[in-house]
Amino acid sequence: MELRKTSLPGVVVLTPQRFGDHRGFFSESWNRRVLEAAGLHLPEFVQDNHSMSLEVGTLRGLHFQAPPHAQGKLVRCGRGRLFDVAVDIRKGSPTYGQWVGEELSYENGRQLWIPAGFLHGFVTREPDTEIIYKCTDHYAPDCDGAVRWDSCGIDWGLKVDPVLSEKDTIAPQLADFDSPFTYEGTQA
Numbered sequence: 001m002e003l004r005k006t007s008l009p010g011v012v013v014l015t016p017q018r019f020g021d022h023r024g025f026f027s028e029s030w031n032r033r034v035l036e037a038a039g040l041h042l043p044e045f046v047q048d049n050h051s052m053s054l055e056v057g058t059l060r061g062l063h064f065q066a067p068p069h070a071q072g073k074l075v076r077c078g079r080g081r082l083f084d085v086a087v088d089i090r091k092g093s094p095t096y097g098q099w100v101g102e103e104l105s106y107e108n109g110r111q112l113w114i115p116a117g118f119l120h121g122f123v124t125r126e127p128d129t130e131i132i133y134k135c136t137d138h139y140a141p142d143c144d145g146a147v148r149w150d151s152c153g154i155d156w157g158l159k160v161d162p163v164l165s166e167k168d169t170i171a172p173q174l175a176d177f178d179s180p181f182t183y184e185g186t187q188a
């Protein structure tokens, strides 16, 4: 397991080991003991999500769940290729409003750990791209929230207009958004 810090403290890129042979490969996509030995202590996960997006340029985000159902997410790509993004929305954080992005693909096997207190979103870079992510809290529609994808200065690398949900089209701009999160220092 290889761990790489990003420019946002707490957001980490993980690359699990792959064992290739004539059949293909084997990889432990999640192993708490291995991660803890490498120094990353993550909260308990209670829900796994899986979605597929048909078209290149499908953009889902930027999403969060507010406390008391805030979610940390461990994200990977099951098929295809996507650009995954986290934005710090913890009030008082030295990196409030800053973003990091990482390309996650079936080929590279990378994962992104996004703690609670960050927006999450992604755009697909191949047709039929699948994303799979573990969450630290259950889905709570009443706590569900979104910020406009184009209000955080993110370079999505888009070559076409994104395919969006209705909810994501009408989300507020980051500048008009009153975040429910407060900075409490860097945490897993």
Ligand SMILES: Cc1cn([C@H]2C[C@H](O)[C@@H](COP(=O)(O)OP(=O)(O)O[C@H]3O[C@@H](C)C(=O)[C@@H](O)[C@H]3O)O2)c(=O)[nH]c1=O
Binding pocket: 049, 051, 060, 061, 063, 064, 073, 120, 121, 122, 138, 139, 165, 167
């Ligand atoms: C997120 C979620 C949605 N749903 C339902 C609600 C709705 O009918 C349908 C589609 O929901 P959405 O449009 O919110 O799906 P989507 O736009 O893919 O939302 C997801 O985007 C990424 C970026 C995230 O980080 C996730 O947490 C989640 O917000 O699935 C669940 O049943 N459980 C869940 O955990």
